[in-house]
Amino acid sequence: MATATLEFEKPIFELEKQIDELKKLAGERQLDVVKEIAPLEAKLVELREEIYKSLTPLQRVQVARSNKRPRRLPRRNLRRRNLKTRKCGIRYPKW
Numbered sequence: 001m002a003t004a005t006l007e008f009e010k011p012i013f014e015l016e017k018q019i020d021e022l023k024k025l026a027g028e029r030q031l032d033v034v035k036e037i038a039p040l041e042a043k044l045v046e047l048r049e050e051i052y053k054s055l056t057p058l059q060r061v062q063v064a065r066s067n068k069r070p071r072r073l074p075r076r077n078l079r080r081r082n083l084k085t086r087k088c089g090i091r092y093p094k095w
Contacts, residue, residue, distance in 0.1 A: 009051070012044065015040065
């Protein structure tokens, strides 16, 4: 998983990676690792809360500009989808 992570997100990324490796190992060897994964997932939730609560303004901007954030479709495309037919029945050409 080669994703660009921000400096303050690295502990979260490392813990997620560790959990994924345990799950993959359990799947390959058909082991029950629920007891080992549950505390790690709880720790991950706490770590996320702790990190994101204490962000500086610059770090908040970095999160907002991150490539991992979902993006909206351009308004132009949304308008075209919604306006193909008017209520009076006039049809617009498909662009």
